[in-house]
Amino acid sequence: MCRYRKSNDGWNALEKKAEMSTPEARYLIARSASDPNILYGFLLFQMVTEETMDDDVMAEVAYCYELQLVESARNYGLGEYFMKLLAEIGNHWKMDKMMLTVFKSNKGAFRFYKKLGFELDEISPSACLSALQARKFDYEILSKKCS
Known part of the structure; x- marks a missing residue:
């Protein structure tokens, strides 16, 4: 939540709750x-x-909206395992790729x-805008083929 609060768009609990319960x-x-x-x-x-x-082309995507781990569960391979499962789900459903959004500040x-x-990803600000325009965005969009 801290990174959201510091982001350009800020934190909106109602919007996040709606996203998480769709x-x-x-x-x-x-x-x-x-x-x-x-x-x-x-x-x-x-x-x-x-x-x-x-x-003229749209991509079928397994989109990771949130990957959250408690501090004590980090660096044991759990996040990697979650993403591996998402790749397997994407493969099963014949999705073109996996995508996610990450704050630039989250090194x-x-x-x-x-x-x-x-x-x-090709639609990430740094990939499709000039460096000057891309600086206005505090996030990037990353992707990876499902196969």
């Missing part, structure tokens, strides 16, 4: 094996159609997603 929202949830009340994290995703730089997330093979 009928299309799907979750992968990690709980403790010994106590199901202990949550380690979740991945929120949706299967969506996204624009491309070609006006750890950038390193994590780059390690998993994600790159700037």
Whole structure:
């Protein structure tokens, strides 16, 4: 939530709640094996159609809206496992790619997603705008083929 508050668009709890409870929202949830009340994290995703730089082509996308892990669950491979499961789901449903949005200030997330093979998507501000225009955006859009 902190990064959202500092973002250009700010934090809107009602909008985030609506996004997280839309009928299309799907979750992968990690709980403790010994106590199901202990949550380690979740991945929120949706299967969506996204624009491309070609006006006549849309992409079928497994879109990662949120990947959240409690601090104590980080660096054990859980985030990587969640993203691997999303790739398998995307493959199963024959999606073109996986996508996500990441704040430029979140250097750890950038390193994590780059390690998993994600790159700037063609519609990411830095990929499709001039450097001057792209500076106005505090996020990038990353993607990776599902196959």
